[in-house]
Amino acid sequence: MSAPREQGWLARFDDANALLLAVRELRALGYTQLEAYAPYPVEGLAEALGPVRNRIPLLVLLGGLFGGFGTLWLEWYASVVDYPIDVGGRPDASWPAFVPAALEMTILFAALFGIAGMLFANGLPRLNHPLFGVPRFDAASRDGFFVWLRADDPRFDVHQSHADLARLAPLAIDEVGP
Amino acid sequence: MSRRWPRVSRNEGIAAAIGLLALIACLLLGLHAPREVLLSYLFAWLFWLAPALGSVGLLMIHALTGGDWGLAMRPALFAASRRLLLMALLLLPVLVGVAVLFPWAGAQAAADPGLDAQRWWLNAPFFVVRAVIVFGLWLWLARGMRRRLATPAAGRFAAAGLVLYALTVSVAAIDWVVSLVPRWHSTVFGILLGTAQLLSAAALAVWLSVSGRDPASGWWTPRRLNDLGSILMVLVLAWGYLAFMDYLTVWIADLPSETVWYLPRVKTGWRWLGAFLLLFHLALPFAVLLSRQAKQRVAWLAGLALWLFLAQIGYVAWLVLPGLREHALAWSDPLALIGIGGLWWLGFGAQRRAALEVQA
Incomplete structure (x- = not known):
């Protein structure tokens, strides 16, 4: 049933x-x-089928935030706590240089969360349907x-x-x- | 299209009268402190040049890409692009005062052998010639674009025009902004200024087209509003990206010839203007434009567009003012903004209505 x-x-x-x-x-x-x-x-x-309200946009936003801030944290942890290297006298926490990677990861994670969330919300993976x-x-x-x-x-x-x-x-x- | 002088509404007449008074006040202030006032004037002039020149760029981009967004904004872009002649005339005080305003034309620079290499480009006669050529090309582009818009030749004209546009904007940016700081150079600056001008023009056109007083306001479906919001989003991101990339490369390379521009901007009180731009000219509009509900609501979209247009005052100030005078702000700044702005709107309403009728 x-x-x-x-x-x-x-x-x-x-x-x-x-x-x-x-x-x-x-x-x-x-x-x-x-x-x-x-x-x-x-x-x-x-x-004609009517407006579709779902939580995918929220998921994409969360994915982007997670990817962006997660990458910033990772960069900070790697270059300040775990393995600080002096590069031309610049500070360990080189925030301007951290931004491009964080931006790329924001986009990547937003897309991944969106696609994974879409598949999950569609009930996939499943093998059969009534x-x-x-x-x-x-x-x-x-x-x-x-x-x-x-x-x-x-x-x-x-x-x-x-x-x-x-x-x-x-x-x-x-x-x-x- | 008629060649008659445009009809001037009562409000425009009042604005122009106030503008003239403000410019006269600027002139009087200028008798005491010519350099400070000329700098204010250049700043105000660049701010009001942006929507006029950017409109030409947007018209050309739309001729290549098509889309409802361009049709929606066309009347406002048309009318704004007709301000170019006025802006050309208003450049005169800068050309007259070139020796006062620009350090490379002053007496100190003449004695500096370090600047000899750039003197073939940066000298007063050639500066004036370049200004004339650049404005001649822009006026020709604006006129050609307005005439060809509905014809099959529009695409070809726009493609060649955009190449010319990018080159001339670079020349203008180097002449009127970069050369204010001796020994500074930046390869991205022309494109950065051009993008900011497109943003300014798009923001003004969106605000004018969407706000309720427009006779065509019934035409606005959520989808069209969404398109306009997306155009603003693209321009905000492009501008933010270029501005940040410029800062990033300068920060990483850390060379004197590049940091000389950023030092007065990030090491003095001007840094708060930088923070303001980052938060309220990039982050806030980005966040608002992410939301589809906000983009599809007339009040939100119009408000945001107006905000972006006004925030450009801050950005142009950031480009021109820091480090060039003792006091950060002067009375002549608002006076020059009001002065040129008052004249800017002369005949705008009638020209926009004329463009609306042609379209309908």
Whole structure:
């Protein structure tokens, strides 16, 4: 038995336009936990699915701060505490010279945190998903346009949601999850 | 485009009258302390040159890259680029007072054999000739760009124009700023000043275009506002990067011919201006512009753009003033800023509206 966020109804539509219209209709009905699948990027679909709030920007910021200040600390520790060398009479803690490396590490860590956080937030790595149990879902990479109404939507009701989808005249409605 | 004189609004007329009074006050002060006042004048003049000249650079960059950001700012950039002729005329006091203001033209330098090698470049007649040539080229570029903008030839003109622009800005920067400090040289200074001018022009244009009084304010979608914020971000970072790199290389090499410029800036009270620029001209705008919510809100974006434009006063002061006179600040500084600034806006509103109508 999988969690509600991995269950719901999957409806298949004829083309990109039908998919876009269906998503707008469902949003107008108050559904928020919608997922859409199409074989190619559909213009306007991302906006139609509604605003996405996630914590990736915060993670990127934290990664940048960690990389930057961490590098500054590392440089200071290496050249002041661990192994001080006199270079042309300059101070051990040569802050101006520390900045370029810290800047590069800020960017590197911001990017790494962002990518790792994105993969983690997407639930990866995982080997399977209940969606793949739906017959003909593989058409999403060829000519299938799908909307998945997730069961963890506050407005989700097994019968009502099925009826809502059916009114949009999809090609097929399948159950996701066991 | 019409060649009539632009209509002058009442506020612009008042500003220009105040500006003239301020310049007359500068002149009176200048009778007592010509060098101090000329230095103030050069500082104020460089500050107001930036949005006029930087606008030409931004117009050329936009002709090459395209994008909504340039269309959004175009009316303001157009009007600002029309200030170049005024700025050329206002350079006259500096050209007249060259022997008073610049150490290489003074009597002391004439007796210094160490400066013989640079005399073929740094002499008063050639200085004036260079100023005339540089302004001639800039006026030609500005005019050519305004005429060609909507035509297919804009790209080619802008590509060649930007090369010319970078070279002439370097010449101007060396003449008008670097040569104030004898025996100092810096290879990055021309580009640094050019970037600061682009930043100043972009900040002023963003503020003017976005603020609520604009007739086209309904046109502003969050995405377009975001683009403008990103342009400001790029310029703030480019300027900060170049300024820091200059400091870093000077700090590491520690050679007298380079540190001579930084010593009065970091070893005296001027260091607080440096700290102010670092915190409020680089760190604060960077932090605000990181946030998408701030960039997409008209009030925040307009406020930040105005702040960046005004903070350039501090940066130009940092470039010109330290170490060249006994007192850090003089009464002539604000007077010269107000004086040139008052004249700067003459006819601006009408020229911007004309550019808006052409676009619509």
